[in-house]
Amino acid sequence: MKEMWDKRYATESYVYGIDPNSFFKQELETLTPGKLLLPAEGEGRNAVFAAQLGWSVEAFDYSEKAKTKALQLAKKLGQDLKYTVADIGSFQSAGAFDCIGLIYAHMPGMHRENYHRKLLEFLNPGGIVILEGFSKEQLGKNSGGPQMSEMLFSEEELRSDFKAMADIRVLSAEVELDEGTFHKGVASVIRLVARKPL
Numbered sequence: 001m002k003e004m005w006d007k008r009y010a011t012e013s014y015v016y017g018i019d020p021n022s023f024f025k026q027e028l029e030t031l032t033p034g035k036l037l038l039p040a041e042g043e044g045r046n047a048v049f050a051a052q053l054g055w056s057v058e059a060f061d062y063s064e065k066a067k068t069k070a071l072q073l074a075k076k077l078g079q080d081l082k083y084t085v086a087d088i089g090s091f092q093s094a095g096a097f098d099c100i101g102l103i104y105a106h107m108p109g110m111h112r113e114n115y116h117r118k119l120l121e122f123l124n125p126g127g128i129v130i131l132e133g134f135s136k137e138q139l140g141k142n143s144g145g146p147q148m149s150e151m152l153f154s155e156e157e158l159r160s161d162f163k164a165m166a167d168i169r170v171l172s173a174e175v176e177l178d179e180g181t182f183h184k185g186v187a188s189v190i191r192l193v194a195r196k197p198l
Contacts, residue, residue, distance in 0.1 A: 002063060005061075005062065005063040005065070005066065006065045008063075008182075009042070009043060009063050009065035009066045009069060010065050013180075013181075014045065014069065014073070014180060015043070015181045015182050016042060016043060016045060016180040016181075016182060016183055017180035018043075019179075020049035020050075021045070021103045021104075021132060021179065023130070023191050024046050024103050025049060027128075027130045028049075028053065028099070028101070028130065029053070031098075031099060031128060033050075033053055033054035033055045034056070034097075034098030034099065035056045035058070035095060035097045035098050035099075035124075036050050036055040036057050036058070036097060036098065036099045036101065037058050037059070037093070037097040037099070037100045037101070037119075037122055038057065038058070038060075038101045038103070039060060039061075039091065039100070039102060039105050040060075040061055040088070040104070040105035040106075040107075041059035041060065041061050041083070041103075042061055042063070042066045043066055043069040043070050043073065044059065044069065044071070044074060044081065044083070045073070046101055046103055047059045047070060047074070047081050047083070048073050048077055048079050048081070051081060052077065052079060055099075057080075057081050057082065058081075058082040058083075058084075058093060058095070058097070059081055059084075060084045060086045060091050061085065061086075063085070064085055067083050067084075067085055070083055088107060088111075088115040088118065089115065089118075093122055095122075096122055096123065096124045096127075097122050097124060097127060098123075098127050098128070099123075099127060099128045099129075100119055100122065100123055100127070100129050100130070101129075101130045101131075102116075102129065102130070102132075102133070103130075103131070103132050104132065104144075104183075105131075105133065106133055106134065106145065106146055106151045106152070106153075107151065108150065108151060109150030109151060110150075112157070112161065113157075113160070117164075120162075120165070123196045125196055125197065126195060126196060126197075127195070127196045128194070128195055128196075129162065129165065129192065129194045129195075129196075130193055131158070131190075131191065131193075132189055132190070132191045133145075133153045133189065133190055134146070134152050134187065134188065134189055134190075135152060135153055135154065135155075135188045135189060135190045136149055136152045136153065136154050136188075137188035138152055138188045138189075139152065141185070141186070141187060141188065142185065143177055143183065143185030143186055143187040144177060144182050144183040144184070144187060145187070155170050158170055158190060158192050162192065162194050164196075164197075165194035165195060165196055165197070166194065166195050166197045167193075167194060167195045168193075168194040169192065169193045169194070170192045171190070171191045171192075172191075173188075173190075173191065174186060175187055
């Protein structure tokens with residue numbers, strides 16, 4: 001899997017574009033900047049946007065090529081990121097975060113619940129999770145995402161994974177994606193926002 005992502009990110013162009021995900025942008029702009037964690041961040045589009053808003057950003061991905069391109073984008077736009085090469089299972093951080101953004105952070109179904117709950121351990125009380133990913137209805141669509149049902153999300157799965165959270169909002173939607181080469185066209189997505197109890 002790592003080899004596949006390194007190959008995808010080896011191009012000079014940014015394969016998911018350099019603009020932030022629209023839902024992530026919309027939700028982040030309502031929050032007071034603090035410390036933000038972005039797992040599976042890829043080429044850095046969301047991380048750099050958040051840094052421009054004043055967030056202290058830590059990101060990770062298990063592709064070395066992704067890290068290189070993210071840091072290049074940050075440097076070009078005069079922003080600082082802390083970016084490490086890791087997967088969700090191995091990631092460690094000494095700090096806690098005020099927000100975690102999970103933007104198309106798909107993972108094998110056997111790990112999904114444990115990985116989501118592990119990430120919540122890094123979230124401060126009162127902290128926010130912002131998630132957008134492909135729903136199971138994305139199967140058969142060529143607008144992006146894995147074509148394996150177990151790697152796609154359902155509302156029931158996400159409500160279960162994040163049941164320890166408060167103020168949970170979950171919404172399935174059909175959207176028109178225009179995020180670089182690999183997220184383009186009509187897509188079935190799920191969006192979640194939740195707060196960690198105080």
